[in-house]
Amino acid sequence: LRAATGRVPAVLAGFVRTPAGRSGRGGDEADGLRRRLTGLDPAERERLLLELTRSQVAGLLGHASADAVAADQSFQELGFDSLAVVELRSRLGTATGLALPASLAFDFPTSRAVAGYLADALRPEDNDGTHAVTEVLDQLDAALAAVAQGAADPARITARLEAVLRRWQDTRTTEPAGPEQDFEAVTDDELFEALDRELGL
Known part of the structure; x- marks a missing residue:
């Protein structure tokens, strides 16, 4: 359908995987997250976003702590239903300020996979x-x-x-480099004379 018309019908738009873009959502929460990400190396950025994702998943499932959500455990194994998929996308969109695809939890079915996707989407301009x-x-x-x-x-x-x-x-x-001086070929007297000139003695 997209190939024929160049556009996706509105009824199917939510199911098409698209790159994340800045949505302007999230306000202070998203701004705070970006400030925390600033200056972190790639591994630290992904670790922070993994913590965020696991916390949101834990909250959705009624867990008191992100410790209850393994980074590589699939959302299906965790008991996600269609409502949880939609809610996770909404929560992460608010937290990051990104316009996330509706297929987020299907394309990236674990917390670690989602965190990697978010890290790429929030990569600083270079x-x-x-x-x-x-x-x-x-x-x-x-x-x-x-x-x-x-x-x-x-x-x-x-x-x-x-x-x-x-x-x-x-x-x-x-600054252009000057000619190299072969100091091994310079006599002691010549070296002292050059130093005297340099020091104004």
Whole structure:
């Protein structure tokens, strides 16, 4: 139907999976959540959103604590019905300020899956590429930490890291570099004379 007309009939619109957009809903609650997310790394952002999702699911099911909801337990196993699906979407929409798809709980059937979706939808704007680079650096940091002692070639890894850093620093240099001085070929008298000139002695 969409291919034929370019639009989805209104009666089916609620069942079509669409990307989340900013809805303007939520007010202070959504603004507060975004402030809490600011400055967190990707893992911390997803952890916070997982806590939010589990809390909302627990509230829907009448549990006193999110501890009663396992992150990877499916909503079907938890006893969700159609009303719970609609209510979860509404609650999370209010909490995040996002216009969430009606199929949210079907497309992302666990709290962890929903949290991952929310993390992507609430990803900060990255007009200059900084966020993308820091995510890669986070992954690199984790990879280096996971390498067992003695199981890698530290000299090779260090050399590669230093080469990447040098290239980065070269691209950020605003002042042209002067000619390199071969200090090993300079005599003591020439070196002292150069220092005297530099210091105005």
